[in-house]
Amino acid sequence: MTATFQSWGLTYDWAWFIATIIGILVIALPLMLAVAMIIYADRKIWAAMALRRGPNVVGPFGLLQSFADGLKVFLQETIIPSAANKGIFLIAPIITFTVALMAWAVIPFGPAAVLANINVGLLYILAISSLGVYGVVMSGWASNSKYPFFSAMRAAAQMISYEVSIGFILICVVLWAGTFNMNGIVLAQKGHIFGIINGFVFNPLLFPLWVMFLISSLAETARAPFDLTEAESELVAGYQTEYSSMSFALFWLGEYANVILMCTLNAVLFFGGWLPPLDIPILYDFLFTAGITAFFWLFVKIAFFFFVFSWVKATVPRYRYDQLMRLGWKVFLPLSLFFVVLISGYLMATGHFGGQIA
Amino acid sequence: MIQTIAFYLFAVIVVASAVMVISARNPVHSVLWLILAFFNAAGLMVLVGAEFIAMLLVIVYVGAVAVLFLFVVMMLDIDFAELRSGFVKNFPFGMLIALVLAVELIFGIGAWQIGGIQLGLAQGAGHMADAHSNIASLGAVLYGQYLFLFEAAGLILLVAMVGAIVLTHRERRAVRGQQNISKQVARRPDEATVMKSPESGKGIEL
Numbered sequence: 001m002t003a004t005f006q007s008w009g010l011t012y013d014w015a016w017f018i019a020t021i022i023g024i025l026v027i028a029l030p031l032m033l034a035v036a037m038i039i040y041a042d043r044k045i046w047a048a049m050a051l052r053r054g055p056n057v058v059g060p061f062g063l064l065q066s067f068a069d070g071l072k073v074f075l076q077e078t079i080i081p082s083a084a085n086k087g088i089f090l091i092a093p094i095i096t097f098t099v100a101l102m103a104w105a106v107i108p109f110g111p112a113a114v115l116a117n118i119n120v121g122l123l124y125i126l127a128i129s130s131l132g133v134y135g136v137v138m139s140g141w142a143s144n145s146k147y148p149f150f151s152a153m154r155a156a157a158q159m160i161s162y163e164v165s166i167g168f169i170l171i172c173v174v175l176w177a178g179t180f181n182m183n184g185i186v187l188a189q190k191g192h193i194f195g196i197i198n199g200f201v202f203n204p205l206l207f208p209l210w211v212m213f214l215i216s217s218l219a220e221t222a223r224a225p226f227d228l229t230e231a232e233s234e235l236v237a238g239y240q241t242e243y244s245s246m247s248f249a250l251f252w253l254g255e256y257a258n259v260i261l262m263c264t265l266n267a268v269l270f271f272g273g274w275l276p277p278l279d280i281p282i283l284y285d286f287l288f289t290a291g292i293t294a295f296f297w298l299f300v301k302i303a304f305f306f307f308v309f310s311w312v313k314a315t316v317p318r319y320r321y322d323q324l325m326r327l328g329w330k331v332f333l334p335l336s337l338f339f340v341v342l343i344s345g346y347l348m349a350t351g352h353f354g355g356q357i358a
Numbered sequence: 359m360i361q362t363i364a365f366y367l368f369a370v371i372v373v374a375s376a377v378m379v380i381s382a383r384n385p386v387h388s389v390l391w392l393i394l395a396f397f398n399a400a401g402l403m404v405l406v407g408a409e410f411i412a413m414l415l416v417i418v419y420v421g422a423v424a425v426l427f428l429f430v431v432m433m434l435d436i437d438f439a440e441l442r443s444g445f446v447k448n449f450p451f452g453m454l455i456a457l458v459l460a461v462e463l464i465f466g467i468g469a470w471q472i473g474g475i476q477l478g479l480a481q482g483a484g485h486m487a488d489a490h491s492n493i494a495s496l497g498a499v500l501y502g503q504y505l506f507l508f509e510a511a512g513l514i515l516l517v518a519m520v521g522a523i524v525l526t527h528r529e530r531r532a533v534r535g536q537q538n539i540s541k542q543v544a545r546r547p548d549e550a551t552v553m554k555s556p557e558s559g560k561g562i563e564l
Contacts, residue, residue, distance in 0.1 A: 013359040088390070119491045123413035127400075130421025134393070137425070141386060141432050149432075156429050160422060180493060326539065 023115045027104050035256045036066035042256075042310050049314035076245035081143065084242065088142035093243065093250035096135030100257035103128040107264055108183045110274050110294035121182035122170055125265065126163070129220065132258060133159040136229065136239050139251070143242040151238035154321065155222065155229040161328035162219040168336035169213045172343045173200060173269050186273035196279050198272035205343055210270040212332055214308070217262035219328065221255070224313040228321055259309060260302065267301035274298040361405060368401040385431045393424045410492040 005015035040055060040063065047054025055062035080086055106121040108114045118124060133156055140152020174180055177188035177200075193202045200206045219226040230238030240251050267273055274294035276283035287293045319327070371394065378391040396419045403412035500508045556562045 017360060085384075085386075088387075118409065120409050120413050120493065123410070123417065127413050127416035127421065130417055130425075131397075133421075133425055134428075137428055137432075138390070152432075153429070156425055160425055163421065323539075 020115070024105075027109075027115060028101055031101065031104060031257060031260070032253070034260060035253055036070065037063075038260060038306060039066045039069075039252075039256055041306065042313070045307065045310040046314045049311070070249065073245055073249040078245045078247055079242075081145065081242050083144040085142040085144060088138050089242075090247065092135050092139035092142060093247040093254070095138065096132065096254035097250040097257075099128060099131045099135065100254035100261065102131075103261050104257075106182050107261075108186055108268065108273055109298060110291045111183070113291060113295070114183055117181065117183060119179070119181045119184075122174060122180045122185065125182075126167060126170065129166075129258075129261075130159075130163055135251070135254065139243070140239040143239070145242055147235045147237075148239045148241050151229045151235050151241075155239065158222065158226065158228065158324060158328075159220060161325060162216045162332075165212065165328060165332035165336045166216045166220060168333070168340050169209045169216065170269070172206065172209050172336070172339055175340075175344055175347055176200060176203075176206065182268060182273075186268060186275060189272040190275055191279040192272075198275040198277060198279050199270060200272075201270040205339070205346060206270065209336065209339055210266070212336060213270065214266060214305075215327075216332060217266060218309065218312060219324065221258045221262050223259060223309055225316040225318050226324055227318065228324060231318060260306065263302045263305035263309065264298070266305045267298060271301050272297075273301075364401070365405055368398045368405065371395075371398040372402065385434070386428070389424065389428045389431050392427070393420055396420050396424065408492060410496060 003015075005018055006012060008015075010018070043065070044054040044062075055065035058064045058068045080089060103125050105116045106114065106118060106124050108117075116124075136155040136159075137152045140148040140150075140155070143149070173185065177185040179185060179188070189198050189200050192198060192200060201210045218224075222229045229235075230240065235241070240248055243251060271277075274297050276293075276297050283293075283297075284290055285293050287296050375391045375395040375398065379388050379395065382388045382391055396415060400412040400415040400420075403409070403415060554562055
């Protein structure tokens with residue numbers, strides 16, 4: 001897109017700047033819409049599993065429910081507790097929201113549809129997701145209230161614990177793909193099994209890692225059954241207890257943007273991202289153009305994983321905190337470490353490494 | 359031009375937040391300023407083309423070390439007056455360290471000025487071959503040229519970690535709530551429950 005603007009007579013700097021701003025808006029605005037719709041979908045799925053009807057009043061089938069909620073929240077007053085640390089209290093939700101959007105810069109939506117096609121894409125995702133904990137910790141501390149503070153402590157410990165095993169799982173994927181670039185990882189999955197099935201998940205060595213990654217991503221986004229940071233029976237609403245109106249909504253939006261991001265990562269790292277499930281030429285461009293078809297496949301995979309997330313939330317009871325820590329440190333960490341050794345050993349033995357390093 | 363603007367933005371924020379780290383009254387604010395400084399330093403690293411180091415800086419320092427810092431500082435009950443009283447006492451020592459750092463910086467820049475070392479130049483001696491990414495180049499150096507030193511450093515860290523765990527580990531016995539998960543999972547319904555079907559009108563003996 002930069003080249004187009006340059007051809008209109010802009011200097012490279014300005015062309016790049018405008019193209020990047022447009023790219024950010026093209027990703028961020030549909031993402032916000034997707035968050036609104038996915039909150040609705042979450043409530044509908046959850047309701048269906050509990051044999052209820054869910055939101056069904058605002059708009060056709062209740063489709064506009066999230067927008068009505070957003071409007072309500074927007075019109076409310078922002079209450080700042082008198083004992084709160086005002087500056088940090090206000091910055092915390094903004095950080096949560098911003099960080100949730102930042103990671104989308106490196107997600108490949110199609111063969112050429114990436115905002116920042118950097119060669120440390122996966123490391124960037126890890127770096128940004130490790131920032132996510134600050135919004136929660138800062139809000140919990142700045143609220144100057146007991147339950148939010150407990151929640152912040154829990155969140156910090158939980159996210160750090162699961163980041164360790166997520167790191168090891170990602171290392172296995174990177175070892176197999178031979179690159180940190182997100183698009184490179186997607187392309188490495190093309191025809192991975194017998195030259196016909198796309199996706200690392202069908203690889204017997206990587207399948208257990210995907211299971212661990214799915215569970216870790218539930219823990220990383222603090223979704224049920226690992227939503228101990230906002231366990232309503234213990235901590236009122238956790239770190240959000242003292243928040244109201246838009247500052248509360250920013251937490252909500254950031255949380256769901258993170259959930260969609262984790263679904264996308266599941267799709268990109270293990271299910272072939274924008275590749276169709278089978279490596280057959282007709283599946284690459286049966287919808288208008290190749291780009292739209294690629295986005296369609298990614299969208300289907302994200303929707304599937306979001307359904308799994310909702311499904312888990314509707315059916316699985318919450319973990320106790322010591323069980324959560326046990327799972328992270330005593331089960332996932334040794335297992336993922338073992339798989340790093342196993343997979344690198346297998347790749348060395350078979351000479352699978354594709355001439356990446358000099 | 360964009361790079362220049364970005365450089366001045368990052369550099370000003372790094373310096374300003376570094377000043378705030380030592381001048382903030384509240385220790386938690388200090389840690390948060392420190393995190394901002396780390397993050398913007400990572401931005402500077404990206405600008406000089408060291409994207410791998412930048413990402414590591416964010417992952418390791420911002421994502422792990424600073425969270426633990428924050429964790430500890432948030433739980434401390436700090437007497438601010440006492441904290442301030444040490445300022446005058448430690449001032450000369452602090453100035454000495456600042457002086458040493460300044461002298462090192464001057465020597466470093468001086469050596470670069472007269473051409474003793476080449477840094478940050480595309481043609482400089484420190485520049486790696488163009489064909490490889492940062493990660494591939496670093497990997498080739500760490501796991502090729504300096505393999506032994508790298509492994510030795512890893513071993514020392516492992517020993518340190520084991521040492522820390524051994525020193526702080528306490529054997530806890532007979533504490534309420536201790537459970538053996540594998541034992542619980544291995545338990546079958548027929549060992550835990552008994553099926554009785556008593557005749558009507560008669561009691562049940564357990």
